[in-house]
Amino acid sequence: MLSMRLRLVDLQQPKWRSEGGRWVNGESWIEPANVSTLVMEVSDDQAPRVRVRVKECKRDEADFVVLTMEPGQARLAAGVFGTAPLYLTEKSGELHGTWDLTLLRRHLQVDRLVPRVVARTLTRQHRYTSETLFAGVHRLTERATATFTSAGLSIHFPEPAEHVLEPRTLRPGVDPLIALDELLTDVIRQAPTATGCVGVELSGGADSGNVALAVKAARFPEVYSFGLLVGGSTGRQQRERRRALVEQCGFRDTAAPAMQHPPFGPGGVRALRKPHDPVGAFYQEAFDVVREEAAARRCEVMFTGSGGDEINACHPRTRAELPAPEPVPWLGAEAARALTEVNEHLAPIPVLPVPTLMAFGMHNPGFLRAGVWPVSPLAHPRMVRFMEQLPRKHKRGKALFRERIRRAGLPARVAEPAEPENFLAVLEKGLRSYGLPVLDDMVKESVLVDLGYVDGKALAEARRNADAAPVVPDLLCDMLALEVGLRSLM
Numbered sequence: 001m002l003s004m005r006l007r008l009v010d011l012q013q014p015k016w017r018s019e020g021g022r023w024v025n026g027e028s029w030i031e032p033a034n035v036s037t038l039v040m041e042v043s044d045d046q047a048p049r050v051r052v053r054v055k056e057c058k059r060d061e062a063d064f065v066v067l068t069m070e071p072g073q074a075r076l077a078a079g080v081f082g083t084a085p086l087y088l089t090e091k092s093g094e095l096h097g098t099w100d101l102t103l104l105r106r107h108l109q110v111d112r113l114v115p116r117v118v119a120r121t122l123t124r125q126h127r128y129t130s131e132t133l134f135a136g137v138h139r140l141t142e143r144a145t146a147t148f149t150s151a152g153l154s155i156h157f158p159e160p161a162e163h164v165l166e167p168r169t170l171r172p173g174v175d176p177l178i179a180l181d182e183l184l185t186d187v188i189r190q191a192p193t194a195t196g197c198v199g200v201e202l203s204g205g206a207d208s209g210n211v212a213l214a215v216k217a218a219r220f221p222e223v224y225s226f227g228l229l230v231g232g233s234t235g236r237q238q239r240e241r242r243r244a245l246v247e248q249c250g251f252r253d254t255a256a257p258a259m260q261h262p263p264f265g266p267g268g269v270r271a272l273r274k275p276h277d278p279v280g281a282f283y284q285e286a287f288d289v290v291r292e293e294a295a296a297r298r299c300e301v302m303f304t305g306s307g308g309d310e311i312n313a314c315h316p317r318t319r320a321e322l323p324a325p326e327p328v329p330w331l332g333a334e335a336a337r338a339l340t341e342v343n344e345h346l347a348p349i350p351v352l353p354v355p356t357l358m359a360f361g362m363h364n365p366g367f368l369r370a371g372v373w374p375v376s377p378l379a380h381p382r383m384v385r386f387m388e389q390l391p392r393k394h395k396r397g398k399a400l401f402r403e404r405i406r407r408a409g410l411p412a413r414v415a416e417p418a419e420p421e422n423f424l425a426v427l428e429k430g431l432r433s434y435g436l437p438v439l440d441d442m443v444k445e446s447v448l449v450d451l452g453y454v455d456g457k458a459l460a461e462a463r464r465n466a467d468a469a470p471v472v473p474d475l476l477c478d479m480l481a482l483e484v485g486l487r488s489l490m
Contacts, residue, residue, distance in 0.1 A: 001038055001054045001064050001084055001368075003098040004030040008150060012071050014050050016042060023052070030067070033084070033099055036300050037192040037373040038064075056192035056373075065140070076146045080161075080351040080381060084368055085361045086140040087132065090153040100365055101132075102275040102489070108134045110447060110486050115338035116345075118453050121279055121482055122335055123325045124475070125342045128354045130155050133278060133486075141347040142357060160349035164388035176394055177404055183386055184214040187377045191301050196221035199299035199372070200251065201290070203227055203421055204241035204414075206401040207308025211377055213408055215303055216249040224297050225251035226290045228258040228283075230421045238421040241414045248410060254293050258423060261286040262430030263477060264438060270484045271434065278485025281362045282477055283423055285430075291370040302372050306360070307379030310353035311387035312395045328475055330459045334452035352379050424474075431472040431480075438480050439463050447486045454479060 010026035017024055022031040023042055032040040032054055043051045052067040065086060068075045074095060078086065084099040089107045098104060112135040120126050121133070130138045140146050143158040170176060188211070191198065200215050202208050202225040215223060227242055229235050239255070246253045261268060268285030269276045281287060294302050331339075350357055356379045367374040377383065387395065394400040405415040443463055448454040466472050 001033050001086070001099055002030060002040065002052075002067070003033075003100070003103060004028075004067075004096070006030075006069070006074050006095040006097075006148065008072065008093045008148075011069050011074065014044065014048050014069065014071075016044060016050060033368045035368060035371050035373045036194060057194070058190060058192045072149060074148045076140060076148075078140045078142055078144050080142050082142040082350070082352060082357040082360050083374065083376075084364045087137055088140060088146055088153060089137045090148055091136075093150065095148040095153065099368060101137075101277045104137060105275055105489055108137065108489050110490050111451065112136070113451065113453075115334055115453075116341040118448075118482070119331075119335040119338040120342050122331060122453065122479055123328050123339065123342075124478055125325050126279075126358055127342065128347050128350065128358055129345055130157075130347060131345055139361070142350045142352070144347065157348050161351040163349070164385065167391045168389045170391060176390060176400055177407065179386070180400060180404060181214070181217075183382060184210065184377055185217045187380045187382060188214045188218045188303065188375075191218075191220075191303070191375055192373065193220070193300045195298070195300055197297070197299055198223055199294045199297070199302040200225045201227065201302060201304045202242055202245060202251070202253070203305065204238040204245065204417070205305065205308075205420060206398045206405065206415070207305030207378060209241075209245055209305075209405050209410075209414065210308070210401050211303050211305050212245050212249050212251070213404065214377065216251075223249070223251050224294070224299055225249070225253045226293055226302075227253070227255045228286050228290060228423075229255050230423055230426060231257065231259045232425055234419045234421055234425075237413070237417060237419055241417060244410055244414050248408065252297075254297075256286070256289045256293070258283070258286045258426045259429060261289050262426050262434065264430050264434035264480065264484070266434070270481070270488075273484075273488050275488045276485055277362075277365070278482050278489070279362065280366075280481070280485065282427060282481065284366065286423075286426070287363065288366060291366050291372060294367075294372050295370040299372055302367060302374050304363075304374055304376045305378060306363070306376040307353065307356040307383075308398070308401070310356050311378055311384055312398045312401065313353075314392045314395055326475060330455050330462050330479065332449070332451075332453045332455045335454070351381050352384060427474055427477060428471055431474070431477055435472065435476060435480050436463070436466055438484060439466070439476065442480070442483055446483060447490075448479065448483050 006028045010028040022029045032038050039057045041053045049070045053063045054065050055063045062079045066077045088097045145156045198220050364374045402415040449456045
C-alpha cells in the first residue's frame with residue numbers, strides 16, 4: 001500500500017518533510033497508494049528513529065504495513081490482511097518498494113527469472129511465498145518482516161498462524177444465521193469511507209449475494225453494484241439472479257458483458273502491450289472494465305465476495321490445496337527440472353486462507369491503480385475464525401450462505417442456482433480469437449523458449465493441434481499470459 005525509495009545514506013540524517021503527497025528526505029521518498037481510504041502516519045518523536053504506518057482511515061484497525069527507519073537500517077513489518085502485495089528489491093545501498101510490480105520495471109530482468117516460480121506458473125501450481133518471478137525481487141508476505149541494512153535485504157517469517165482445526169458444537173438455542181448476519185454486517189460497517197459511496201461486486205453467486213445483503217443492512221448513503229455477465233444460457237440465469245438481488249437491495253447497477261472483454265482481446269492491457277504483472281489474473285481485461293466503472297462513479301470502496309469458497313471448505317484450508325496438476329506437454333527442460341522445487345521456500349501458514357491471499361495479489365493492485373480500495377468481508381480474520389468453528393453441515397455446499405439468501409425473501413433460483421456462472425466460454429473465445437495469434441508469434445520468437453522454460457517443438461505441435469481441437473487447451477492461457485507479460489516489461 002506504499003511505494004518508496006530509501007537510501008541508507010539519507011537515513012543517517014532523518015529530515016523528513018511532506019512534499020506533494022510524498023514524504024521526502026534527501027533523495028529518499030515514501031508515498032501511500034493514491035486511494036482516499038488510506039492514511040500514512042509519520043512519527044519522528046523518537047528521533048533519530050522514524051516510524052511510518054499505513055492503515056485504513058478509521059479507528060482501531062490493524063496496520064497494513066509499518067516502516068521503521070533509523071541510522072543504518074530500515075525495517076518493514078506486514079499485517080495479517082494482505083490486501084495488496086508489497087514488492088521489495090535492493091541494490092547499491094537503496095531499497096525500492098511498491099505494491100505495483102510495474103513500478104519496479106527498471107529493476108526487473110526478464111533473463112533472470114526464478115525457475116521454480118516459472119514452473120509453478122506454467123503448471124498452475126501457484127504457492128504463497130516471498131519469491132516472485134524475478135530474481136532479487138521479493139514479496140513481503142503477511143506478518144513477515146523485511147530488514148534493510150548495508151548487508152542487504154533479509155526477510156524474517158513469523159510462526160505459523162493458529163487455526164481452529166475441528167468445528168465446534170453450537171450452544172442450544174443459537175441460530176448461526178443470525179450470528180453470521182450480525183458479524184458480516186458489523187465487518188462491513190467498519191469500511192473506511194468518508195463519502196459513503198461504495199461499490200459491490202455482484203456476480204449472482206452465494207458469496208457476493210451474502211456480501212450484498214450485508215451492504216444493504218449497513219445503510220451506506222450511495223451504493224453501486226457491478227458485475228460481469230458471462231453470456232449464453234448460464235448468463236441468462238445469472239442476469240435473473242443479479243436482477244433479483246439488485247431489486248432487493250436497491251443498488252444502482254452496472255453490468256458489463258464479459259464476452260466483449262476476453263483474455264488477450266483488443267483494447268485490453270495484454271493486446272496493448274502495457275506493462276503489467278506477468279502472473280496477473282486470466283480475466284484482467286474484463287475486471288479492468290469493472291474497476292474503471294467503479295472509479296467513474298467515485299466509489300471509495302469496492303466490496304468483493306473473495307474468500308467465500310475457502311471459508312466454506314469443510315477441511316482446514318490453510319494451504320493452497322491443489323489437485324494433481326495436468327501434464328504440460330510443452331514444458332521445457334529448465335521448468336521440468338524446477339518442478340521438484342515447487343514446494344520449497346513457502347511462507348508459513350497465514351491467518352487468512354492461502355488461496356484468498358494469492359487472489360488478492362493478482363486482483364487488488366488493479367483496484368488501487370483505479371483509486372478504489374478493495375474490501376473482502378468474507379476474508380476478514382473474524383469471519384475466518386467464525387467459519388472455522390462452524391459445524392460442517394452449515395458449510396457443506398455453502399448451506400448457511402444459501403439459507404441466508406432464502407431467509408431474505410429471495411427465490412430459490414437465487415439461493416441455489418442450477419447453473420452457477422463460470423467464465424469458460426469467455427476464456428475459450430479469448431484463446432481461440434486472440435490467443436492463437438499470440439501463439440503464432442511465440443512459435444517464431446519466444447522469451448520462454450529462449451530461456452528453456454518452454455519446448456519450442458512441442459509448442460509448435462500444440463499450435464497445430466489447437467485449430468482442430470473442439471476447445472483450446474486452457475493451460476495455454478497460463479503460458480501465453482506469462483509470455484505476453486514478460487514482453488511487456490522488456
